[in-house]
Amino acid sequence: MGSTRYDMDARYDRARKEGYASKSACEIFTQNAKRMAHESMNPKNISFRESRDSAVHPNSVPIILGLDVTGSMGHIPHELIKEGLPKLMGGIIQGGVPDPALLFLGIGDHECDGYPLQVGQFESGDEELDMWLTRTYIESGGGGNAGESYLLAWYFAAFHTRTDAFEKRNQKGLLFTVGDEPCLKTLPASAIREIMGTGQQTFTHTELLKEAQKRYEVFHISVLHSDGAMRADKDWKDLLGQNCVSIKDYRDVPNVIKEIVCDKFKNGTSGSFDLGGFNNIQMF
Amino acid sequence: MKTAQIIIGLGFGDEGKGITTDFLSQQNPESVVIRFSGGQQAAHTVMIDDKKHIHSSFSSGALRGLPSYFTEHCTIHPTFLFNEREELSKKSGNIELHIHPLAKVTTPFDVLSNRKNIQNLEHGTCGKGVGATMKRNESPFKLFAIDLIGPRSMLIEKLKGIANYYGFEEGEEIQNALQDFLEAIDKIDWKIEGYSYLDSFNNLIFEGSQGILLDMDHGVFPNVTFANTTSKNAYEVCKLLKIENIEMFYVTRSYSTRHGSGWMSNEKELILKNNEEETCIFNEYQKNLRFGYLDYDLLNYALKLDEAYVVANKKNLVVTCLDQLEEEFKVEDLDVKFDTVYGSYSPYSKDFKRIN
Numbered sequence: 001m002g003s004t005r006y007d008m009d010a011r012y013d014r015a016r017k018e019g020y021a022s023k024s025a026c027e028i029f030t031q032n033a034k035r036m037a038h039e040s041m042n043p044k045n046i047s048f049r050e051s052r053d054s055a056v057h058p059n060s061v062p063i064i065l066g067l068d069v070t071g072s073m074g075h076i077p078h079e080l081i082k083e084g085l086p087k088l089m090g091g092i093i094q095g096g097v098p099d100p101a102l103l104f105l106g107i108g109d110h111e112c113d114g115y116p117l118q119v120g121q122f123e124s125g126d127e128e129l130d131m132w133l134t135r136t137y138i139e140s141g142g143g144g145n146a147g148e149s150y151l152l153a154w155y156f157a158a159f160h161t162r163t164d165a166f167e168k169r170n171q172k173g174l175l176f177t178v179g180d181e182p183c184l185k186t187l188p189a190s191a192i193r194e195i196m197g198t199g200q201q202t203f204t205h206t207e208l209l210k211e212a213q214k215r216y217e218v219f220h221i222s223v224l225h226s227d228g229a230m231r232a233d234k235d236w237k238d239l240l241g242q243n244c245v246s247i248k249d250y251r252d253v254p255n256v257i258k259e260i261v262c263d264k265f266k267n268g269t270s271g272s273f274d275l276g277g278f279n280n281i282q283m284f
Numbered sequence: 285m286k287t288a289q290i291i292i293g294l295g296f297g298d299e300g301k302g303i304t305t306d307f308l309s310q311q312n313p314e315s316v317v318i319r320f321s322g323g324q325q326a327a328h329t330v331m332i333d334d335k336k337h338i339h340s341s342f343s344s345g346a347l348r349g350l351p352s353y354f355t356e357h358c359t360i361h362p363t364f365l366f367n368e369r370e371e372l373s374k375k376s377g378n379i380e381l382h383i384h385p386l387a388k389v390t391t392p393f394d395v396l397s398n399r400k401n402i403q404n405l406e407h408g409t410c411g412k413g414v415g416a417t418m419k420r421n422e423s424p425f426k427l428f429a430i431d432l433i434g435p436r437s438m439l440i441e442k443l444k445g446i447a448n449y450y451g452f453e454e455g456e457e458i459q460n461a462l463q464d465f466l467e468a469i470d471k472i473d474w475k476i477e478g479y480s481y482l483d484s485f486n487n488l489i490f491e492g493s494q495g496i497l498l499d500m501d502h503g504v505f506p507n508v509t510f511a512n513t514t515s516k517n518a519y520e521v522c523k524l525l526k527i528e529n530i531e532m533f534y535v536t537r538s539y540s541t542r543h544g545s546g547w548m549s550n551e552k553e554l555i556l557k558n559n560e561e562e563t564c565i566f567n568e569y570q571k572n573l574r575f576g577y578l579d580y581d582l583l584n585y586a587l588k589l590d591e592a593y594v595v596a597n598k599k600n601l602v603v604t605c606l607d608q609l610e611e612e613f614k615v616e617d618l619d620v621k622f623d624t625v626y627g628s629y630s631p632y633s634k635d636f637k638r639i640n
Contacts, residue, residue: 088539127636186451186453187451188448188449188450188452189425189448189449189450189451190397190416190419190420190423190450190451191451193419194419200423200424200425200449202449202450
């Protein structure tokens, strides 16, 4: 995956042909009518999703975007397909990071939902990204428990992704979750088995965060559209500090991600260990 | 020659396996009654004179005085088992129960997680932890009947692992659940025995649970039960014990039912009479019992399917609840030629009649 380019013109034509701007969420997200996730996004028995370098993208920058697909957050994927995704990808590329590889995850609630985790592939091309995004099932579940399963994004990133960025360049990728609820605090082995097909260890959210942070910089975009979201935001700030970015308008998601990616990766140097030129290397 | 009588429900459960077991128990009082699928979620009703018992953790011969055996395919739940044992004692039923060492044990954590998971409810769970227990036993966190009589400290260590598997953190709720569970275990005189226990019996009644159409391999996923509800397990035990004389007793009501969600071929409101003793009343997990006219194609499907799992010398059919519906049973619509067809006309097995 990831050997195609993000072509803004082709994206614009397709969006017009598909009617992304005018169609309802149900018409675009075709899995919704089937009330089930697309089989290709079922994480069961996936070993790894890989972000590899290619001739077209020699410096792939892995970016994971975990979209909350529960009841209160389903409009964000809709906004992304309407306008946000080309802004995000185009913005990153124009901002000086030519090789972004974006992986969509659909995040639900492992205590309540039928499909708490959906997984796309790392992609750089406009057509592929549109495909994974529109394939996502907006289950609109959630339920009245203590949060959503954002920690599943960390679990998947930590144990089921491989990236050339890290393996070849010792460079961390970026992981974003977007939502308005607190993170559930426990991921039981029983749930992991249910979702992934294997797994025998129960994790807390802090353990998984730590695991994910080994190879990703972890961010959460907190959408402050309700009192509950304001309370959740405090939790997130305590957990992630500055890496919890709070926004009032959900349409700012692409911009926030673009800014962070460009800030970290412009010129293809930062994000890796800063060697300070040759000065820190002892030469005999 | 030793005889095995295997009772199998042809529908989605609730066919009348309890009353059929009681009928055979009454005819063969020296038998043992063997449960070979499911566990504490069964609710097999037997009525004898003014006594009534709903069998779950004991086989349905218990009220009539026959001993019970649970095979390795079953689950057991010590707290439910203890409560039912008390109840049966009061009704002077037989509380002798032998359990295979590898029967799977449901813990309080299986029940709690089963009930917490909304997804399970949509799939038609009965809220007694059976599905969770079966699934957990595919993970490294297994618990078997033999563990109940092993060293207590080892049992507790295993239970802690199971609590962690479900993500329960140590706390008062967990401590209390554990306490009740261990107390129930202490109060029961466990008889954990392999299949050689069954050698001393000449007649073995195999009491199926649920129905063929809920089988994990043959029902319509995901509304299935985590068990083989065909003759598969019973026949395996017969082969182990070298029992060759096998008589089948297939059971259906005179109409279709389904308790819980999932596909039914012909759901319809039926006007029933004489059904005051219905066991399947509303419960918060499975909701109401659903009805429909009998689907003879589905009965033929279930009968043909079971031929894949058992070689039987005799095949009999039991049609229950014939007194509840003004609709004639059409045995000629079934492809199998039965040796005997019995009709049941009341909640009492004494009212069984041969109808072919």
